[in-house]
Amino acid sequence: MTKFETEEKIVEMLKTVFDPEIPVDVYNLGLIYKIDVSDKGEVTIDMTLTAPNCPAADFILEDVRMKVESIEGVTSTNINLVFEPEWDKDMMSEEAKLELGFL
Numbered sequence: 001m002t003k004f005e006t007e008e009k010i011v012e013m014l015k016t017v018f019d020p021e022i023p024v025d026v027y028n029l030g031l032i033y034k035i036d037v038s039d040k041g042e043v044t045i046d047m048t049l050t051a052p053n054c055p056a057a058d059f060i061l062e063d064v065r066m067k068v069e070s071i072e073g074v075t076s077t078n079i080n081l082v083f084e085p086e087w088d089k090d091m092m093s094e095e096a097k098l099e100l101g102f103l
Contacts, residue, residue, distance in 0.1 A: 006074065009071045014027040014032055017063045017064050017067060019054070020056050024095075026047065026064065031050070033048060042074075042075055042077075044079075045078070045079050046080045046082050064077075064079060089102060
């Protein structure tokens with residue numbers, strides 16, 4: 001599988017990870033800032049949360065890690081939790097904005 005194909009599978013998998021308080025996945029919420037896949041199958045993801053004190057943070061991060069590591073060819077996953085730039089609702093996909101009533 002190419003790096004591009006692996007990245008596509010990662011995005012598909014991230015669309016199955018939800019914040020328990022919001023009915024939209026982390027990818028469409030705009031919480032994923034960067035996905036890097038090395039030649040050895042090591043994945044690094046920069047992501048944020050809707051709020052720095054999110055009570056579901058540990059659950060969400062572990063769900064991301066488990067699901068990404070379940071993808072064939074992924075050998076490890078490193079998640080960098082970042083808060084720059086700060087997340088806001090403009091980062092959501094049109095689909096997410098519609099789902100949450102922002103459109």
